[in-house]
Amino acid sequence: MNKKLIVLTGATASGKTKLSIQLAKIIDAIIICADSRIIYKDFDIVSAKPTIEERFDIPHYLIDIIDPNQDFSAGDFVSEAKKIINNTNKNIIISGGTWFYIKSLLDEKALPNCPINKILREKLSTYSNSELWEKLNKIDPKRASLIHQNNKDKIIRSIEMCEALNMPISEYIREENDIFSANWYMPSISREELYNRINQRVDEMINLGLYDEWINNSKKYPNSKVIKNTIGYKEFYELDDGLYKDRNEAIEKIKQHTRNFAKRQLTYFRSNPDIKPIQTIDEILRDIKND
Secondary structure: OOOOEEEEOOOOOOOHHHHHHHHHHHHOEEEEEOOOOOOEOOOOOOOOOOOOOOOOOOOEEOOOOEOOOOOOOHHHHHHHHHHHHHOOOOEEEEEOOOHHHHHHHHOOEOOOOOOOOHHHHHHHOOOOHHHHHHHHHHHOHHHHOOOOOOOHHHHHHHHHHHHHHOOOHHHOOOOEOOOOOOEEEEEOOOHHHHHHHHHHHHHHHHHHOHHHHHHHHHHHOOOOHHHHOOOOOHHHHHHHOOOOOOHHHHHHHHHHHHHHHHHHHHHHHHHOOOEEEEOOHHHHHHHHHOO
């Protein structure tokens, strides 16, 4: 069998990690984690990071590679993932739910090369959401029309890219990307079962010490935006701000926000014709054997 590239994606708590590890053992594969939180050190509980025991004998890549106060873009993910893919003779499983990472890696068109501009970001962060959106609307109205005014990070990144390219992003002609042929799969799961798993997972996270992990990371990385914008952490900040009456209400909000996020993921993944829903590993094995 020639080297295979398999994408195993889906909503949070749908069982991607377990399936990818089981599959990797069967087909002698490495795993590239496509997750915007697993990349961070110290995000062990909040990201449901595979344990050391789960990773035993299966090489996992792009886990624990940067601190939470460092920037990491989809372009960074693509660059790192390409190095791994091109330097292994093993089968490869890309496992994760951060769709933009996977899309950027496997899209026919490459991302623009726009490095992070920290000075510009610091300046733009002082503007209000509406002021930022108006600024983007002046330089790239087409791009602005696709972004909600409250999505401050995305607006700032769009302005940053426009300045780096010296033109509107919407007018930029993207170059051809390296083509990696992949088989795409997602665990088939009902919304009701997914929500039950999410509620159980949050309870498990709390029992494992999620609150203490947040305390430690908020002290260790006090200026980290990613901590303040991560479901499972941001609710404890909101608890401190008086938005909730007690910790139990904050925990219920973590469950609610995670379900809302998973609903958006599930809706998108189910609408994507490239992704084949599967219930067992045998379905994947039969599929790649017939390629």
